[in-house]
Amino acid sequence: MERRKKRAANLALNLFMALFSAIALFPLCWVFLTAFQPTGQGVSFVLPDILAKGFTLENFTRVSELIPLWQNFWNSVVVSVVGTVLTLFFCALAGYAFAKFRFPGRDPLFLLLLFTMVIPQEVCIVPLFVVMRKLGWIDSMLSLIIPRAATAVGIFYMRQYISQYPTEIIEQARIDGCREFGIFCRIVVPGITPALASWGAISLIARWNDFMLPMIFLRNPQKQTLMVAISQLPVSDGLSTPWPVVMAGIAIATVPLLAAFVILQKYDIADLMAGSTKG
Amino acid sequence: MKQNHAPPAAPRKWRRKKLIYPYLFIAPFYLLFLVFQLYPMIWSLVLSFYKWNGISPQTFVGLKNYQRVLTDQMFWESMTNTLWYLAANLIFILPLSVLLGQLLCTKAVRARKLHKTIQILPYITSTAAAGLIFSMLFDANIGVVNGMLGALGIDALPWLTSVELSKIPVMILSIWRNTPWYMLIVMSAILGVDANLHEAAVMDGANALQRMVRITLPSIRSVLLFSLINLTIDSARIFTEPYILTKGGPGASSLSVVQYLYTTAFDSFQLGYASTIGYMLTLVLLVVSIGYFISLRRQSEE
Numbered sequence: 406m407e408r409r410k411k412r413a414a415n416l417a418l419n420l421f422m423a424l425f426s427a428i429a430l431f432p433l434c435w436v437f438l439t440a441f442q443p444t445g446q447g448v449s450f451v452l453p454d455i456l457a458k459g460f461t462l463e464n465f466t467r468v469s470e471l472i473p474l475w476q477n478f479w480n481s482v483v484v485s486v487v488g489t490v491l492t493l494f495f496c497a498l499a500g501y502a503f504a505k506f507r508f509p510g511r512d513p514l515f516l517l518l519l520f521t522m523v524i525p526q527e528v529c530i531v532p533l534f535v536v537m538r539k540l541g542w543i544d545s546m547l548s549l550i551i552p553r554a555a556t557a558v559g560i561f562y563m564r565q566y567i568s569q570y571p572t573e574i575i576e577q578a579r580i581d582g583c584r585e586f587g588i589f590c591r592i593v594v595p596g597i598t599p600a601l602a603s604w605g606a607i608s609l610i611a612r613w614n615d616f617m618l619p620m621i622f623l624r625n626p627q628k629q630t631l632m633v634a635i636s637q638l639p640v641s642d643g644l645s646t647p648w649p650v651v652m653a654g655i656a657i658a659t660v661p662l663l664a665a666f667v668i669l670q671k672y673d674i675a676d677l678m679a680g681s682t683k684g
Numbered sequence: 685m686k687q688n689h690a691p692p693a694a695p696r697k698w699r700r701k702k703l704i705y706p707y708l709f710i711a712p713f714y715l716l717f718l719v720f721q722l723y724p725m726i727w728s729l730v731l732s733f734y735k736w737n738g739i740s741p742q743t744f745v746g747l748k749n750y751q752r753v754l755t756d757q758m759f760w761e762s763m764t765n766t767l768w769y770l771a772a773n774l775i776f777i778l779p780l781s782v783l784l785g786q787l788l789c790t791k792a793v794r795a796r797k798l799h800k801t802i803q804i805l806p807y808i809t810s811t812a813a814a815g816l817i818f819s820m821l822f823d824a825n826i827g828v829v830n831g832m833l834g835a836l837g838i839d840a841l842p843w844l845t846s847v848e849l850s851k852i853p854v855m856i857l858s859i860w861r862n863t864p865w866y867m868l869i870v871m872s873a874i875l876g877v878d879a880n881l882h883e884a885a886v887m888d889g890a891n892a893l894q895r896m897v898r899i900t901l902p903s904i905r906s907v908l909l910f911s912l913i914n915l916t917i918d919s920a921r922i923f924t925e926p927y928i929l930t931k932g933g934p935g936a937s938s939l940s941v942v943q944y945l946y947t948t949a950f951d952s953f954q955l956g957y958a959s960t961i962g963y964m965l966t967l968v969l970l971v972v973s974i975g976y977f978i979s980l981r982r983q984s985e986e
Contacts, residue, residue, distance in 0.1 A: 415792040422793050425784060426802040432817045432860070433805060435828065439820070495712045502709035514710065521717060523973040524725065525921050527942045528962035531731065531955045532724035535738075552720035555713035585705040614810030616924045617942075621950065636812045636928060639819075648820050655813045666808050670801045678868060 436659070440464055440652040464653035471650070472634045473627050474657065480546060481631040481658075484619070485612040488550045492608055493601055495555035500563025501593050505575060515564075522557045530621065537622055548622040549615070549630075559604060566600040567593065603678050606669075613662055631658045732959040742956070749960035759961060761936045762944040765851060765926075769940065770919040772855040777863050777915060778908070784863070785870035786896065800871075807864035814861050815928030819844060822853045822929075844930050850938040854925045861925075862918070866911050873907035874900060913976045920969055941965050 443461045468474055502508075503515055526533070533552075534543075542548035570593065578588045594601070619630045626634065635654040732749055736742040753759050787793050788800050806814065821828050822843040830840040843849050877900055885895050901908070923942040926932050932939035932947070941961065949958035 418787065418790065418793055422784075422787050422799050426799050428860070429803045429806050429864070432814065432821060433809065435821065436817055499710040499713050502706035506706035506709075508703055508706045511706070514714070518713065521721060523917060523969065523976075524721065525917070525942075525965065525969060526721075527921055527923070527945065528966045529721070529724035529728040529959075530945070530962070531949050531958050532727035533720065534949075535727075536720065536724060552716055555716055557713070560710075560713060589709075610808060614812070616810065616812045617946070621946075632810050632812050636816065639816070648826070651816055652820070655816055659809050659813050662808050663805060666804070667801060670797075676868075676872065 433659075433663075436652045436655050439649050440656045442649045444647040444649050464647075464649045465657070467650045468638070468654045468657065471638060472629075472654075474631075474634075474654075476627055477629055477631040477634040478657070480623075480628065481613060484546050484549050484615075484630055485609050487546075488553060488612050489605055489608045491550060491554040492556060492559055493605055496559030496563045496604070497567070497594065497597065497601065498589060499555060499560045500565075500567050501589055503560065503564040504567040504570070505572060518557045518560060522561070527617070534621060542622070544623055544625045544628045546623075546628075549612075549619060553612075559608070562604055563597070563600060566597055570596050606678055610662065728959045728962060731956050732963050734956040736955045737953045738955050745956070749957050752957065753960050753964055758936050758939070759941075759944060759964070762932075762939040762941045763964075765937070765939055766920060766922060766941045768851055769855060769858060769922050769925075770916065773858055773862065773915055773919045774912070776855075776859045777866055778911060780859075780863050781866035781870045781911070782901075782908075784867045785874050786900065788867070788871045789874045803867065804864045806861050807868075809861065811857075811861055811924040812928055814857060815925055818853055818857045818860075819929050845934055847934055847937040850930045850934060853929050854922075854938050857925050857929060858919070858922065862915070866915065869907060869911055870904065873904040877903040909979060913972070916972055917969060920965065920972075 441460045537548045620633045623629045635658045638651045638654050734742040735745045824842045881899050922940045926938045930938040945961045948954050
């Protein structure tokens, strides 16, 4: 009796979990069910109809006619990858300084850093836009890469991680005559690769998916990032861009990251990311 | 006499030279902060007392922008909508993330790694892309949501185009996309809970619910507080979801504060007034943040 009850409870738990996985997956499935449908006879939303309608790659060609697809794709890659590499470097550098050096003003400076985290960037979007215009960075990827080359959250996280790194190793390197920057590059960086990987993943996702700032700073269609360009698909053809074409665009914009994530899940990338928020 | 107490000259020189490095290492952040955060923030504050369309000279209007914002129907509607979004996020995302986080740590659940991989996918999908997908799903005529309702015998509903319903798709999108992140955080916290506590509780005959309430939740309290604050600040800044799904409409029925700020600045070019809206939002977030720091301090004192 007791055993049966437990079995029923386990079954319920598993069904419940399956339900939530289905909810997570459901909207994404529709992208693929729609993206390959011929646009001619309207969109089908019943599975047998979809299968009966056949399969076409035309929607993908259509996307590349409506927007400068590869240019936008390349822009997104540059903004995400260069931005992530820069932010990893500067955040780790500053995190190292806060974790392993004692210097006057360290604690107030760190408190200031913490405080900047709660100020929403959106508040000063107007002056920020004017600053970018003065710098000549409108329509330039610099406007997205440079301001976030060192972020408060990133530094905070790196400091937490680096403070657990044994100080003796650093001291030893210093006695051996290593220069400060050399210590950072050759001793600290190799020692914190898990932190770099997890923060890198989070940063890459955020940058690839970024929407508001790229929309404001990059106005020329040739200069836009993929996410912004795709979001304008529904109106780029009047009001009549068919859903299959929009979904084809979404597939192009989301699949690289989704695929990378699923492949990297072998290395428990999700757990790494979750670990980054500890402390 | 004093000289006797001073450290020998050579190490001192070495020390002073060394002292410059930490400053050098943290300098990039503070430089960027000055140029791209502090300076725009101060300018924004000044601008909130001016009228400016971005081209013609600015005119000082004193407190007029603030007077206007207090009686601006559109602003208050966007504020109310934002609070609705915030409430929906808090009510659904936090309990869901505890529930799913716990299930991902429960041995009785099969294929946990697969479930975890699948359930994180919404977080990897961009809000903008998800917004477009959801606008298809919630489309009144061809959307699958109405299709499913139809199968249940319920008439098609104008999800995105009616004043009463337009907030619901925005909320669902926000919950769908943001739950995974908090689920991960909570899961990682639950994994860190002392297993001995649970074993002892099982020996004492505590059931799963009792263990959840008495052991797990208190042990992960600080993570829950972190999530609560993070989610509050993030939800207050909601923009992309209504922007893509409904454009804030119909009317202003799904408009968020940041979205109102955006249209005021970049569609109608009232840059001064947009800054005022921004500062009203900051004020609200400042109050929340102060509450956050106070409760954090109280936690660390315990």
